[in-house]
Amino acid sequence: MIDPLSILSDLAAMDLGFLKQPPASTLFILVLSAAISLATSVANRMVVDMDEQKRRTVESHHLRQELMAATRSGNQRRIAKAQKRQQQMMKTQQKMTMDRMKIMLLFFIPLILIWQVLRKFLGGVEYIALMPFKVPWIAPEGTLSFASWYILCSISINIVIQRVLGFTFEIEPREG
Numbered sequence: 001m002i003d004p005l006s007i008l009s010d011l012a013a014m015d016l017g018f019l020k021q022p023p024a025s026t027l028f029i030l031v032l033s034a035a036i037s038l039a040t041s042v043a044n045r046m047v048v049d050m051d052e053q054k055r056r057t058v059e060s061h062h063l064r065q066e067l068m069a070a071t072r073s074g075n076q077r078r079i080a081k082a083q084k085r086q087q088q089m090m091k092t093q094q095k096m097t098m099d100r101m102k103i104m105l106l107f108f109i110p111l112i113l114i115w116q117v118l119r120k121f122l123g124g125v126e127y128i129a130l131m132p133f134k135v136p137w138i139a140p141e142g143t144l145s146f147a148s149w150y151i152l153c154s155i156s157i158n159i160v161i162q163r164v165l166g167f168t169f170e171i172e173p174r175e176g
Contacts, residue, residue, distance in 0.1 A: 020122060026129040029146065032118075033153040034161075036111065041161045043103045050166055053096060057169075060089050122146045 127143035
């Protein structure tokens, strides 16, 4: 039988100093940001009705096009009708956004704790990753700090995960 306490004590006793040096630190932060992005995206996927989200997004897109066409035509009745529908649509989208924000709030405190532990662990490390070129404001010397590398990884991986889980989609133009 596996004893969870012995596993935790073995993990605590491990020398993790190798994670403070690139490339191990680079890969560690990459895997960590992928795990966090995947966990939050899966939680969002379980809460949000994706078919409804897609339907509302497409409807909103077409409504904006309709409002622009009405504005170009100058037809005040058509403009007023489109604006009224847009206000209703905004209320519905606001509710859907709040559902997604609830998930973010659920993950916020654990993420802050993880961030603090990592800051303490990687506090004295000069850099986590090397860039092949210099980037002003992000990596002026060609090196990335823990925070900048984590943010870069998180944004990049989140885009891929969102696409894989179906959170993003193409809006096809209306016919006719």
